[in-house]
Amino acid sequence: MKYRIDPETLREVPEDPEGLTAWLDRQRPTTHAEWTEVGQAARLLHRLDEAEHAFRQADDTPATRLRLAHVHQWQGRFAEADEAFAELLTHPALGHFAHQHAGKSRYDQGDWRAAERHFQTALDLREDPELRASSELALDAANACATAAEAAVELHRLIPPVHRQSARYLHGERPPHVPILGDLASVLAHGPMPLQAVKDVHRYNPHLEGALADPDWLVVENGQVTATARCRAFLEMVNEAHTRAAADLWPAPPDIAVPPVDHPMSAAHTGDTRQARLFDQLRALRHHRADAHAAAWAEAGLEVRDMPEDDPVRRRIEASTDRDAARPYRPLSRGDRAELLIRLKSL
Helix, strand or coil: CEEECCCCCCCCEECCCHHHHEEEEEHHCCCHHHHHHHHHHHCCCCHHHHHHHHHHCCCHHHHHHHHHHHHHHHHHCHHHHHHHHHHHHCCCCCHHHHHHHHHHHHHHHHCCCHHHHHHHHHHHCCHHHHHHHHHHHHHHHHHHHHHHHHHHHHHHHHHHHHHHHHHHHHCCCCCHHHHHHHHHEEEHCCCCHHHHHHHHHHHCCHHHHHCCCCCCCEEEEEEEEEEEEEHHHHHHHHHHHHHHHHHCCCCCCCCCCCCCCCCHHCCCCCCHHHHHHHHHHHHHHHHHHHHHHHHHHHHHCCCCCCCCCCCCHHHHHHHHHHHHHHHCHCCCCCHHHHHHHHHHHHH
16 A cells, blocks of 8 residues: 655555555455555545545544544544544654644644644654654645745735835826736836736736737737837836835845746846845745635636635635645745745845
8 A cells, every 4th residue: 555645735645546446446344454454545545435434444443543533634524633633642652643643634724833833743752764754744844835825925015015106106108007017017028928927917807808909008919918119118117116116115125035936927027126126026926826826716616706714615725825835935944934934024
């Protein structure tokens, strides 16, 4: 029953799902050991109702309760899972497993700092190198997700004020598409931009199609969006306004090692000052997270809409967003991530 751990979801992935499926379908368990094996295989294959049934047929031992709680976690029955894990945290033999699984349950719920604490405790309790490596992997993953979530708060605090402040420096002719062109100025002022990237940046703007259909300002051809000469003059003014606004708001920015992202907005060039370059880097990170958020909603088969913060569906979507948004932060050490948050908060 070989498997690997997905470094982002922290879930076990069977190496040979077809072979495991064939094995499971042949089983006719009668003993505790056989029911346990069947339950573990069914969970790995996401046949969770079968896994729950199997563990309920096995002997009621602390290990069985731990395995059943793991199934409940994967079913999204977090309250039941967390209660069972909590009862086993001080178990002399299984305590480290209980902390590891409690951490994974918190991880699935997007409670990153609580997950970190459980993973750290599991690591402190473990001596086996393979188990310690599993806790280290989980601890680092939770920390990266926590960094992504907390950095998002700072990015939301830092970027919109630059746009608002820049308005005082705009003058002369204004196109009817200022909100759209303003976000794209740092790219379109220097050349074309992929049409899909433009649509992604403004995926929630109902006026985008109108702007793309206005040939006085934008030309759409061969999957690329290009600014007209008239538009470029405005875009250059926008970039100058953003440069001045960033300088107003961040007169002496600290050195911040902003992680690069694979996003079209990484090509943005607002200006040559430290503040303008920082603005471009932070904005690319923010757009990267916006893409992760849209992808999480799409994966759930839903459109973005308001939900209470404690809605289970919303919590899963937000957790998925943080996991995807954490990718730029994963190569950093935990110390570097902490320093990045400190410096963002100091701006």
